[in-house]
Amino acid sequence: MTDQNPLSTPNSGVLFDELLVVMVQQGERAALDRLHARWNARLIRAAYRYTGDADLARDLAQECWIGIWRGLAQLREPARFRSYAFAILHRRGATHLRAKIRDRDHMANPPAAEHIGQGTGTAQQDEAIALNQAFAKLPPDQRLAAHLHFIEGLTLKEIADVQSIPTGTAKSRLFHARRKLKAALDPSLNQGDV
Template structure:
């Protein structure tokens, strides 16, 4: 699926999310449950990319949902739910994640990985996971939000509460580091 089709295809899903947000704001508990079912896996995935730890990712996503449930009544534009949810995820975990990432480092993340098999696609998936784990936390989150979630630069800037130019820089450096990590033939200072 191309980036253009990925971004244009889910318009009905975005509209449905907007409807769910409005219904939640009006007190509909079932709409809240539906919103949770639609978004929980994505939030856990984003938290995992940010933390590199599946248990911590689940905890962080749960904390994010607490923040969403408490603050959704104040969300003025239901169309911004995606950015709103990822911004809460970022705020809830940033301090804790920074200290945890510093403690564990890339070596611990590499030790957690299963041994690579002979299958090339598994080798590539492992290389991509390790390349993401090696990124600084802010670049890792920006890359996940852009490449996996399809957020735009302004949305990434809003999620990370930074200027758009800083978001662009983080994404640029993340892309360069990922490319260098996945293609050892590329020479550069990030290797």
């Protein structure tokens, strides 16, 4: 029999987050700081995937934390913190995107992808750049679904909860995102499509 550290299991992060949420609900400020330290970078990455704008991503993450802080006391299932946090981020991001669409003057020049290589990087760097560019070309809802699934590891049900859509719609968004990402990264897959 092997001794396995219970804090190193795949679900240990979820359990730790659940414990932190309960502690926050009991009024422990340090637990909120710890939750922020564990989750802020993930929320910023997800917001960036959703918006394509690094500054807006940081702003959205900050707004998300305000929403988390205000509503955490009412979260009935602390184990669902991950879905709860991403749902708040999605709502804040959708609000910003709607405002951006209304203000078409600022949409004349779409945001450039960060860190665009000039062919001098390693193959791994070039692949990362190509993947980021492919992600940036996805529609926002597909981009978020793909990020939540591939980067954050959420299930279809959790993605559906985050985006407030049926599970079938989440599955469709993920399917189309996966297909577009594959086509962007491997142009030979497009030869049959005309």
